[in-house]
Amino acid sequence: MAPGETTWKLSLFAPKPTVQAALLAHDLIDDWDHELVIAGREVAEDRPDEWVLEGWYPRKPGKAEEAALGGLFEGKTPRITVEELPPADWVTLSQHNAPPIRAGRLHVHTPDYPADRHAIDFVIPASQAFGTGQHKTTAGCLEMLGAMKASGVIARNIADIGTGTGLLGFAALALWPRALITLTDIDPVCTGVVEENARLNGIPMGAGAGEAVMIVADGMDDPLLEVRGPYDLLIANILAGPLVSLAPDFAKAVSPGGNLLLAGLLAGEQEAVVKRAMARAGFRMAARLQRGDWAILWLRRRRQW
Incomplete structure (x- = not known):
């Protein structure tokens, strides 16, 4: 993901164990699309049991990208929200x-x-x-x-x-x-x-x-x-x-x-x-x-x- 390009963010909110299990499932996939970068984190320091799985993609994500993220979850997939981010180096900003x-x-x-x-x-x-x-x-x-x-x-x-x-x-x-x-x-x-x-x-x-x-x-x-x-x-x-x-x-x-x-x-x-x-x-x-x-x-x- 080059700095200065528009990025799209996908977010899935779920309890901490659910997101951690999804991260583990991601690590076991050999043919993951390297352009779809993911990470998991706490929603806030005072809410340690509430987590979000976030994915960043350099183009507007379609059904394939949403399905890839959703497929990391066992059972019911959390609702996916999609957000267009302005051009920025999100690593630097973070x-x-x-x-x-x-x-x-x-x-x-x-x-x-x-x-x-x-x-x-x-x-x-x-x-x-x-x-x-x-x-x-x-x-x-x-x-x-x-x-x-x-x-x-x-x-x-x-x-x-x-x-x-x-x-x-x-x-x-x-x-x-x-x-x-x-x-x-x-x-x-x-x-x-x-x-x-x-x-x-x-x-x-x-x-x-x-x-x-x-x-x-x-x-x-x-x-x-x-x-x-x-x-x-x-x-x-x-x-x-x-x-x-x-x-x-x-x-x-x-x-x-x-x-x-x-x-x-x-x-x-x-x-x-x-x-x-x-x-x-x-x-x-x-x-x-x-x-x-x-x-x-x-x-x-x-x-x-």
Whole structure:
């Protein structure tokens, strides 16, 4: 969905378990129309059990798009409302003026707020990419990275898959400043976003120790990503469905005894499905966080299969 284009939004209101089940059903569909982007959320903070499933489409949706969304629900489909949105970058708008977050030693803020000189500080402007630190999964990953460092994890070669703004990769590099780090995303827009954020935060771009390389890649499918491995820390804050599909690739990319940080999955059914896939691929649980409805998982690759 390019910024500046008219977008159509479809909304379906339902109880929290119903929307979460629909999100899980979506993750299991291999041939989903990638132009129909969906997300689920609370209607309001004071109404945590009332949720809405939202879909965004670059053209006026027809019966096929409505049927696709409705088909995610078992039983009676909630009423679908369709709304034409004015031309705008809705990702940027959703992040504008977002309050700062503090996760251990890490402090993340947009330019609307001051830096924290007592913390490892990052300024991440609202942008066309996801990952300012405001979403519970991103904030949870920052917490888990701090916990990894505190527990003695040594990371010399790091990859951040689905990096978005580059924030999680930058945070990892701040914690392990001599590491090699590879940032990837499927969206080409992220390249410019990451490079600008690297400049703002003094992160050198390059192929050496303490520098970051940015790659446009679909999952783990890139020769440079393969050549720069194996990784002793791989981060993937994406979605449950892709995490399950990528489990065998993660096993090939992470060194024996290496660490895998996963997020973007709802606690409960999605978490269980992801854990099973990772166990089959040779990973074992090291630690878990839950922030709101979202699970953040730290796993280690077994040294022996």
